[in-house]
Amino acid sequence: MVSSSGVRERHDMSLPSDVVACLKWVSHPGEPHDERFAGISPADRSALEFALVQAAALGTTVTAVTVGPPAAEKVLREALACGATHAVHVPVHGAMHSAHVADAIAEAVPDARWVWCGDYSLDRGTGSVPAFLAARLGAQQALGIIAVHWQGDGLVATRRLDGGRRELLGVSPPAVVSVEGATAHLRRAGLSALRTAAHAEVRTVHPAATAHADDAVVRAYRPRARALAAPVGDTPLDRLRALTDSGAAVAARGDTVTLEPAAAAARIAAALHEWGYL
Amino acid sequence: MSASTTDVDVIVVGGGPAGACAALVAARAGLSVVLLERGPFPGSKNMYGGVVYPRILDQLIPEWWLEAPVQRWVTRRSTMLLTDTQALTVDFRSEAWGKPPHNGATAYRPDFDHWLAGHAEAAGAQIITSTTVTGLIRDAQGAVIGVRTDRPDGDLTARVVIACDGVNSFLAKEAGLYEHTDAKHFTLGVKETLALPKEVIDERFGVRGRDGVDIEIIGATGGVNGGGFIYTNLETIAVGVVLKITKLGAQQQRPEQIIAALKQHPAIAPLVQDGELKEYSAHLIPEAGLKMMPKMTTAGMLVAGDAAALCLAAGIWLEGVNFAMASGMYAGETAVEAIAGGDTTATGLADYQRRLSDTFVLKDHRKLRRAPELVLSDRVQHLYPTMVANVVERMFRVDNPNPKPGVRRILAQERKRAGVRRRDLLRDGWTGFRSFG
Incomplete structure (x- = not known):
């Protein structure tokens, strides 16, 4: 926030919370001003549950953060009713680029050691905020997690890979973890907690990054065009197969190689370029 | 119970028109009010196919028509009598109904109920959604002193509970207010x-x-x-x-x-x-009107809206939302007075019954008490439409070179053809006259 004197007001914005849950409030695309049809994704609910469980284990507090319109405060009150200690609302009208959303969150909770996010929002955005946030906070990132096992001050996260494979990530703080929706089930808020949360304090902060509100250009999803070489084949059917990647055309294109990570990454990039994806 | 020993003054169960009006009235009087709604927002699971008759709103929200989420103002009212191949329509239209204060409106209930509950919230009522009331809490004397919900730590006590939990009200049944229910x-x-x-x-x-x-x-x-x-x-x-x-x-x-x-x-x-x-x-x-209505009060509790079977199904009059709003409003007023007087026993809440009896809520039901059974009777449903449609068809049919028959003759012939006995016709006519006359 820039004051009338031109000095950025950063003081008193951060909260001393070790564990943070990021919740993205999404309006219904057909009813953008009707909060009845707005909410957060199951993935964000999972993230909040993990944050609450972890904070209880560590004996620390949970701060729920959302960047969005005034109506988004509703989800923060739900988080408070479920057990979050603090709630921070970064008011923003309009869409904002993921990098700037991450900037705003990082400014609001700069000292967070654990940040929990859903790996997708209700509007199925880019899912890139957690990665940007990890970069801003200088934290490890473990994204798209499907299982968490607590281990001392850290955790071991299971991440989904292609082909039904999994990878285990040892994660230590500071870290940003994004989880899938079915990973945890958010606890049901108690009645008295709900009543109290309705009047609880929700801190409103105005990080400098919110100056970028409305900078995101939201367009319908369109896959990137791929430049394809002319299909090769003796018959129209062979050329059609080659063109549509069906049958032997795909099998002939696959390679199995064993390389060092750097060489493997270069090989993958070269293949993607060759196939027209890059 | 005294105010100091309960969580709130009034609990309203159900966020439909009855609940919203009850909460609105009680909150405006300065009472602490919690409205518990099972759905994610008031109106989210409510449906009807009908018209909102809004006269009660005149008392609650001045110039409501400027803000209510109305779809259309009903300016044309038709009653159709159908047989398999015939249709007889009585059609009425009024320009006046299209202007304030309007006679009736179509509306989507999720919009209308949400709007009405919003007024209760603005007046100070706390609306808690996605919460199902699972039962009543009673004191040693059996008086209702609160409700149980499906949430953790889910008990809530109040000096008065207003049950607006809709048709087939589990709370009214649990309180013993329904003697029996019949499909x-x-x-x-x-x-x-x-x-x-x-x-x-x-x-x-x-x-x-x-x-x-x-x-x-x-x-x-x-x-x-x-x-x-x-x-x-x-x-x-x-x-x-x-x-x-x-x-x-x-x-x-x-x-x-x-x-x-x-x-x-x-x-x-x-x-x-x-x-x-x-x-x-x-x-x-x-739909059975007076025949199915429960006792409206017990110690610590009032029943309103569909929960109290306050739905008028009398053929040409099909009304529910207005009865719900009125009974909710009267329940709210009664709760306010009872709490102010420090008496929320059955005696202290008995004025609710008087309010209902002295107004259209029960006056209309008393006047039209025979109508639901008449309208849903086999003769009205299956015999009279055929008879009436055939009479009208013959009246308007041109059978040249035969001369036009007299209406009395047509009536007699079609009554016999439809299998309607004269004494049944007279009896139903008398019942209809006493109800609608």
């Missing part, structure tokens, strides 16, 4: 919402702007006693039937098949043609 006292309302362009609706139903149409239908319900309806919204129409539960079960018919048949009737098909199905919904309706 024959209920109908099943089933509705399809069909999308059509506004200009198509305007053209088909002969209206413009925000003017709308309410069509009530007798007959064409597949032999199941009940009725049909069509209401116009801005860009949708609601087409549905109200069916007697016992007959529906006995005939083993499915309600959606009955709606499908109604939509194919030659008098209805042109109205609904090419409508895109947007929603299908169903709801129980308490």
Whole structure:
């Protein structure tokens, strides 16, 4: 926030919370001003549950953060009713680029050691905020997690890979973890907690990054065009197969190689370029 | 219980029109009010196929018509009598109904109920959603002192509980206010919402702007006693039937098949043609009036709206939301006075019954107490429509070179042909006259 004197007001914005849950409030695309049809994704609910469980284990507090319109405060009150200690609302009208959303969150909770996010929002955005946030906070990132096992001050996260494979990530703080929706089930808020949360304090902060509100250009999803070489084949059917990647055309294109990570990454990039994806 | 020993002054269970009005009145009086709603927001699970008659709103929200989420103002009211191949329509239209303070309006209940509950919230009531009340809390003397909910730490106490939990009220039953319930006292309302362009609706139903149409239908319900309806919204129409539960079960018919048949009737098909199905919904309706009403009060608790069976189904009058709003308002007023007087026993809350009795809420039900049974009787449902339609057809049919027959002769012949006994006709006519006269 820039004051009338031109000095950025950063003081008193951060909260001393070790564990943070990021919740993205999404309006219904057909009813953008009707909060009845707005909410957060199951993935964000999972993230909040993990944050609450972890904070209880560590004996620390949970701060729920959302960047969005005034109506988004509703989800923060739900988080408070479920057990979050603090709630921070970064008011923003309009869409904002993921990098700037991450900037705003990082400014609001700069000292967070654990940040929990859903790996997708209700509007199925880019899912890139957690990665940007990890970069801003200088934290490890473990994204798209499907299982968490607590281990001392850290955790071991299971991440989904292609082909039904999994990878285990040892994660230590500071870290940003994004989880899938079915990973945890958010606890049901108690009645008295709900009543109290309705009047609880929700801190409103105005990080400098919110100056970028409305900078995101939201367009319908369109896959990137791929430049394809002319299909090769003796018959129209062979050329059609080659063109549509069906049958032997795909099998002939696959390679199995064993390389060092750097060489493997270069090989993958070269293949993607060759196939027209890059 | 005293205020210091309860969590709040008033708990309202249910966020429909009755609950919203009860909470609004109590909150405006300065009481602490919690409204518990099972759905994610008030109105989210509520349905009807009908018209909101808003006179009660005049008392609660001045110039409500400037802000209420209304679809259309009903300026045209029709009653149709259908046989398989015939239709007789009595059609009335009033310009005055299109202007404030309006006579009736179509509205989407999720919008209307949400708006009304919003006024209660603005007045200070706390609305807690996605919370189901699972039972009553009583003191040692049996007085209701609160409710249990499905949430952790879910008990909440109050000096007065107002049960607006809808038809088949579990709270009223648990409190022992219903002596008995009988399936024959209920109908099943089933509705399809069909999308059509506004200009198509305007053209088909002969209206413009925000003017709308309410069509009530007798007959064409597949032999199941009940009725049909069509209401116009801005860009949708609601087409549905109200069916007697016992007959529906006995005939083993499915309600959606009955709606499908109604939509194919030659008098209805042109109205609904090419409508895109947007929603299908169903709801129980308490239609037996005084015959099924519970005791309205017990120590610490009042019942309002559909929970108190306050739904008027009297043929040409089909009303529910206005009875719900009025009973909710009176329940709220009674709670305010009882709490102010420090007496929330059954005696202290007894004034609620007087308020209902002295106003249209029970006066209309008393006056029309015979109407529901008459309207849903086999003769009115199955014999009279055929008889009347045949009489009218013969009156308007030109049988040259035969001369026109007299109406009395036609009536006599068609009464016999329809199998209607003269004494039944006279008895039903007398019952109808006493009810509607």
